[in-house]
Amino acid sequence: MMTLNEKFKALEAENAPGQELRQELGDINTIMHGEKLEGSFVDFSHGDVNAFTPTPGASKTWMKGFDLGGEQAYTEYRGATKIREGLASRLAIFTGSSILAHDELIITPGTQGALFLALGSVVEAGEKVAVIEPDYFANRKLVKYFGGLVIPIPLSYQDSLSKSGPDLKILEEAFKQGTKTLVFSTPNNPTGVVYSKDTINAISELAVQYNITVIVDQLYSRLLYSDETYTHLRACKKVPKNIITIMGPSKTESLSGFRLGVAFGTASIIDRMERLQAIVSLRAAGYNQAVLNGWFKEPSGWMDERISLHEAIRDDLLDVFNQAGLLTATPQAGSYLFPSIPSLDINLKSFIQLLRYQASVIVTPGSEFGPTTVNSIRLNFSQDHIKAVAAAKRIVEMFKRYKK
């Protein structure tokens, strides 16, 4: 068993998105080539909610919750009944399978909260958990924190789309060798790969066959680009007995400042998640929960416009990186780009610090997402379009300065 010291060592957060403020830059001048690059500061570590603003009416919906008073301040730990009822019905339509509002859904403090509660409810100490690499950085940390053993499953994402996805042979082998749980995101964070229908069906069948608990993080499933299709695991023909789907309005809808997420699925796991929530922070902030009344009820056309604006940024940034020879998979959904930065004459950590200091650009190191992607950087391109393109060009210019 890990000691507390080892656990917290595994939780190092210095390079996590948003924590850059706490880094000391040290003697960075001694390794800097050339002058600083002019341009507006762009923080690609997360979306810019000033560029893509919260869903229309979010603050008014919040105020209605505040005005409701005690009823909204003190909800059940799993969230207010009425709000869960509305969500259950809208999320059932979106995902293609019914949800019991009373038993099968919990409102959480963000999708991070949902992941913590879900993994905390199913990961037994010493047990094997299949984790995709690369995938959302917290997945590995959470499994380790709960004492589980990370069983890595490689994800292809730089090949043609038809070949992208997790290695199903390795996944099945992991299941055969006693893995009990699978956690993954689709659309994948950081690559933007959407698992194909065939892949999702195969995962579902394997999970049924080997009695695997599946935690599927669908945070970006609404931000789907032209001609892409999305398959919800929970609506497959064969669905595992233990499955939790996680979503939230923090990304596409820019409501991250409210810390809201939902998890829905197997009632016994939702029940455990609520018990854990009761000692973690009681409930998602009561007044904030009211904002979910506007979720999946955005004004007509709003979501289409938001998607097409992101698609336009995606295409421009892909052009910038591809022209410079920086291999970058085309995201099918979401707002992450994950270019490779090969052959630098400094290490990637220093390069990223120089990006911040010399080029006014913050990006997240690929090492956060798994041990196989240490030469990549992640950009959340939900940003002002013009500034984002200029910042991407600065990244390319910096690459030219520091490549071998």
Next chain:
Amino acid sequence: MMTLNEKFKALEAENAPGQELRQELGDINTIMHGEKLEGSFVDFSHGDVNAFTPTPGASKTWMKGFDLGGEQAYTEYRGATKIREGLASRLAIFTGSSILAHDELIITPGTQGALFLALGSVVEAGEKVAVIEPDYFANRKLVKYFGGLVIPIPLSYQDSLSKSGPDLKILEEAFKQGTKTLVFSTPNNPTGVVYSKDTINAISELAVQYNITVIVDQLYSRLLYSDETYTHLRACKKVPKNIITIMGPSKTESLSGFRLGVAFGTASIIDRMERLQAIVSLRAAGYNQAVLNGWFKEPSGWMDERISLHEAIRDDLLDVFNQAGLLTATPQAGSYLFPSIPSLDINLKSFIQLLRYQASVIVTPGSEFGPTTVNSIRLNFSQDHIKAVAAAKRIVEMFKRYKK
């Protein structure tokens, strides 16, 4: 080591305050004596924020945070720098000892969040943790959840005030026997006992002597009644090397719907708490953090009035219970009453269900606060004054109907 099943068994939350909605009442009619009692429904499981409304200007302060946009949505995990700076200075004045805003303070999702993060940062599996009985119900649950061993320390609270407090001999013996951590609340939840200056000094000295980590929950320390004095452990002459103080605006200030708390103290523990927060739910909801800008800056006279209104309710309820012979300690602070309900001819669980069904009163069973107080009930009397008194009289009437 506990299995996951055992852990979640220990986390049963059915009787926790606010979860009464999820209880099935079953065939309660078969044990009911007499008719239902008329009167307005009163939920004593938590304060009524419609009776005692949030601090003036809370929603306006929130809106300023929302209008700030991205800067307020995505703060450091430990909370926005500027807000921490203001808090550190105001909390230093209140508690009588300085706080470094950058290193020694974290904003959390409620004080529950602060307790979770603090105990999660210091409780090593298998290690002994001193827990006061009775005390806030989550303390024991948290220690067990993190794999610690609860070492119970009895609290006197029904004797004269001069004798109230934890048993310091048993506490020192626990320290001698290898206990590493002490967690307690003062004012005590559920009894309203404020630890005296002598007690706090003694605890502090023992903690220094035995190198104990101390987590002190001061959630109710602002709601202090006439002629009472409060001693902050962190301002003692000898202060333990590892100490975390927890406060929040959820109670006296009625801001629970925002889920805000703070923890301040030893930098290395705060650092761990932030790492844990990063995987638990990233941060306290960004926009909500802005509401802390108004904390400890309430309008002149507001706090005094709030305290005197609570004191008047306290006194009336004490009269009701004392006249009926239901032993109830006089709370020195906070808004909890903890009367004993002796000699019923049904068990206390059934009595509490009948209170809800027959008398329209929700209370919390004393068993939530420790194994020694199974014959008590807890009332949060931050309620409409008239309704609260009427509800207390119904409790007394119910006692008369069901006593042996």
